[in-house]
Amino acid sequence: MRQxxxxxxxxxxxxxxxxxxxxxxxxxxxxxxIILEEIKAPSQRNKTEIQxxxxxxxxxxxxxxxxxxxxxxWELDIIVDKNTxxxxxxxxxxxxxxxxxxxxxxxxxxxxxxxxxxxxLYFIMEYFLxxxxxxxxxxxxxINDVEKDIFQGKAENAIPNISFIKRDVLxxxxxxxxxxxxxxxxxxxxxxxxxxNKRIYFDDLVGDSIKVENLIDSFKDNIxxxxxxxxxxxxxxxxxxxxxxxxxxxxxxxxxxxxxxxQMNTRYLPFVGTPxxxxxxxxxxxxxxxxxxxxxxxxKFL
Numbered sequence: 001m002r003q004x005x006x007x008x009x010x011x012x013x014x015x016x017x018x019x020x021x022x023x024x025x026x027x028x029x030x031x032x033x034i035i036l037e038e039i040k041a042p043s044q045r046n047k048t049e050i051q052x053x054x055x056x057x058x059x060x061x062x063x064x065x066x067x068x069x070x071x072x073x074w075e076l077d078i079i080v081d082k083n084t085x086x087x088x089x090x091x092x093x094x095x096x097x098x099x100x101x102x103x104x105x106x107x108x109x110x111x112x113x114x115x116x117x118x119x120x121l122y123f124i125m126e127y128f129l130x131x132x133x134x135x136x137x138x139x140x141x142x143i144n145d146v147e148k149d150i151f152q153g154k155a156e157n158a159i160p161n162i163s164f165i166k167r168d169v170l171x172x173x174x175x176x177x178x179x180x181x182x183x184x185x186x187x188x189x190x191x192x193x194x195x196x197n198k199r200i201y202f203d204d205l206v207g208d209s210i211k212v213e214n215l216i217d218s219f220k221d222n223i224x225x226x227x228x229x230x231x232x233x234x235x236x237x238x239x240x241x242x243x244x245x246x247x248x249x250x251x252x253x254x255x256x257x258x259x260x261x262x263q264m265n266t267r268y269l270p271f272v273g274t275p276x277x278x279x280x281x282x283x284x285x286x287x288x289x290x291x292x293x294x295x296x297x298x299x300k301f302l
Contacts, residue, residue, distance in 0.1 A: 005104070007114025012086045015097075025086065031056075031079060042075050042090045046178040048185040053193060054081035059182050061128045062175040063094060064135045069164055071135070071172040076128070078121065082194070085117045087124065096131045103127065118194050122201040125183070129208045132176070136212075139168060139219050146226055155233045162227050169220050176216060180209045247296060254288035 002021050005011040014021050022036055035049070035056050047058040057080075060073035074096065077088040089097065103109070113120045142165050149158040187202035262269055262281055271277045271284075 005110070005114060007110045009114055009117050009120065010084045011114060011120060012084070014086065014088045016090060016092055017088055029084065029086075035079065039077050039079075039088050043077070046182050048182050048189065050189050050193065054079060055186070055190065055193065057182060057186065059125075059179055060175055061096070061179065062132055062135065062172045063096060064138060070168050071175060073175045076124075078124070080117050080121055082117060085120050096128065096135075099131070100124075100127055118190070118198045118201050122205065125205050126208065129205070129212060133212055133215065136172060136216055136219065139165060139172075139216075142168075143219065143222050143226065146223070146230075150226060150230050150233065155230050155237070158226075158230050162223060162230065165223050166227070169216060169223060173216050173220065176209070176212060180206075180213060183209050251289045251293050251296075254292070255285040258285035258288075 002015075002024065003013045005013070012025070017039060019040075022040060025031065025039075026036055031054065032051055035051070038056075038058070043058045045058070046060055047056070049056040055078075057078040059076050059078065061076065062071040063074035064070075065072045074094060075090055079086040079088075091097070113123050142161065146158045146161050146165065149155070149161070183202070183205045187199070187206045190202045191199045258281070262272070271280045274280070
């Protein structure tokens with residue numbers, strides 16, 4: 001699907017490009033044939049290329065996938081020269097794109113952005129950066145939930161949630177690292193084509209990308225700290241249980257030893273057959289346990 005918006009400049013927006021769209025660009029613009037081949041299908045890596053009077057960008061933005069519970073890369077390819085901007089995406093419908101197009105169909109869009117290709121480029125990139133910031137706040141909510149579980153005594157329940165959050169943070173971080181490199185490269189090379197007076201737009205995009213990167217880094221530090229805290233609490237519980245079981249074993253061992261001794265099939269067993277032999281053997285069995293218990297209590301091991 002191809003949409004064309006015209007003002008002082010032309011913006012061509014293509015979704016799920018077909019050969020007809022590629023032929024239209026080839027017929028009306030003089031872009032390198034390799035670039036026209038590249039935009040036929042999604043790319044696996046980000047790219048910033050400076051050609052004769054135009055820039056070709058392959059960018060990936062993190063997009064939250066609620067089904068898989070992770071951030072996946074959403075590709076947006078951009079070709080921009082001094083009079084035209086072309087955007088190509090390969091998914092027909094995503095929440096971020098639908099919301100973006102709502103902003104495009106406003107009455108002041110043409111007067112505000114269809115006047116300068118770099119201003120339009122800034123608007124597009126700024127929107128998707130802002131959307132990325134809003135998306136990663138679901139990570140903050142999950143971190144808050146995990147923190148609540150940990151300090152409400154549900155440390156075991158927090159373990160799988162921590163794993164999901166760490167995976168989401170790592171995916172987001174990996175996608176965004178390449179996007180930031182795109183923007184830094186654009187900031188270095190863009191003014192060579194569009195003039196130094198446009199550098200402020202490129203630098204502002206880099207600044208916004210740094211804000212997002214700092215935010216996701218803080219989430220990474222938070223979840224790692226909570227994981228360490230959770231592991232410490234679980235380890236403390238295990239140590240406490242181990243201590244209790246050890247003390248119980250130590251206290252009951254003498255009684256078990258005496259009782260098991262009287263189960264031996266021998267000809268002579270002391271006290272067997274004497275008056276009150278059951279109570280005597282029971283007393284012999286438990287008096288060491290009572291003494292050990294008293295000693296541990298005195299030394300405040302219990």
